[in-house]
Amino acid sequence: MRVLAVGAHPDDLEFLCVGTLAKFKEKKVEIFMFYLCNGNKGHFEIPSPELAKIRKKEAEESAKILGAEIQGGIFPDLDIYPDKESRKKVVDLVRVARPDLVITHSPKDYMCDHTTTSKLLVDASFIATLPNYKTEHKPHALIPPIFFMDTLAGVNFLPTEYVDITDFIDIKEKMLLCHQSQYKWLKEHDGIDYVDFMRKVASFRGLQCGVPFAEGFRAYSVWGRIKPKRLLP
Numbered sequence: 001m002r003v004l005a006v007g008a009h010p011d012d013l014e015f016l017c018v019g020t021l022a023k024f025k026e027k028k029v030e031i032f033m034f035y036l037c038n039g040n041k042g043h044f045e046i047p048s049p050e051l052a053k054i055r056k057k058e059a060e061e062s063a064k065i066l067g068a069e070i071q072g073g074i075f076p077d078l079d080i081y082p083d084k085e086s087r088k089k090v091v092d093l094v095r096v097a098r099p100d101l102v103i104t105h106s107p108k109d110y111m112c113d114h115t116t117t118s119k120l121l122v123d124a125s126f127i128a129t130l131p132n133y134k135t136e137h138k139p140h141a142l143i144p145p146i147f148f149m150d151t152l153a154g155v156n157f158l159p160t161e162y163v164d165i166t167d168f169i170d171i172k173e174k175m176l177l178c179h180q181s182q183y184k185w186l187k188e189h190d191g192i193d194y195v196d197f198m199r200k201v202a203s204f205r206g207l208q209c210g211v212p213f214a215e216g217f218r219a220y221s222v223w224g225r226i227k228p229k230r231l232l233p
């Protein structure tokens with residue numbers, strides 16, 4: 001099995017679904033962690049080109065912990081739109097990963113890079129199967145089921161499926177802490193400790209389903225994407 005998880009920014013997957021990815025990995029599932037924006041505007045002091053390089057390195061360090069394939073940064077932050085050119089680039093990413101299952105942002109998340117990523121993945125994962133839509137890579141054979149991951153802080157999101165990540169909360173924290181540029185900036189600039197933030201959300205989702213820590217998801221329930229069995233670990 002192959003799972004493609006796509007976040008807008010280099011640290012989004014760590015916040016929202018990496019416990020589930022770690023649980024998949026334990027079941028010998030191949031994991032692709034992609035991010036569409038290079039993270040070049042996520043700081044007030046470090047200039048954009050330098051920041052993009054730092055964030056690429058941080059994302060790679062994190063993915064290494066999981067043994068996941070990592071790719072991304074094909075758009076600058078806040079310069080991602082659901083247009084023809086972007087769609088083609090994302091179709092190619094899907095064709096590289098050839099996923100049996102896709103995880104991405106909720107269409108109701110809090111900012112435009114997240115909602116655009118969601119839209120691009122929904123569209124591209126369908127288009128990627130069409131042989132007459134030509135890109136650099138071969139068409140994918142399957143329209144994959146999609147799960148939307150939690151929104152930031154769980155606002156406006158009621159999960160339909162939960163994954164118990166109690167055994168994976170430490171690896172989630174370790175991977176999140178690879179993103180030191182964000183950890184320091186959020187702490188110093190906004191007074192937010194994002195490890196504490198992440199643990200609170202995981203603990204709240206756990207409370208909802210009766211385990212210490214969980215991640216929540218919603219299935220994208222449209223024709224062609226629904227399967228008659230549970231797919232999340």
Ligand SMILES: [Zn+2]
Pocket residue numbers: 008009012114
């Ligand atoms: Zn983000």
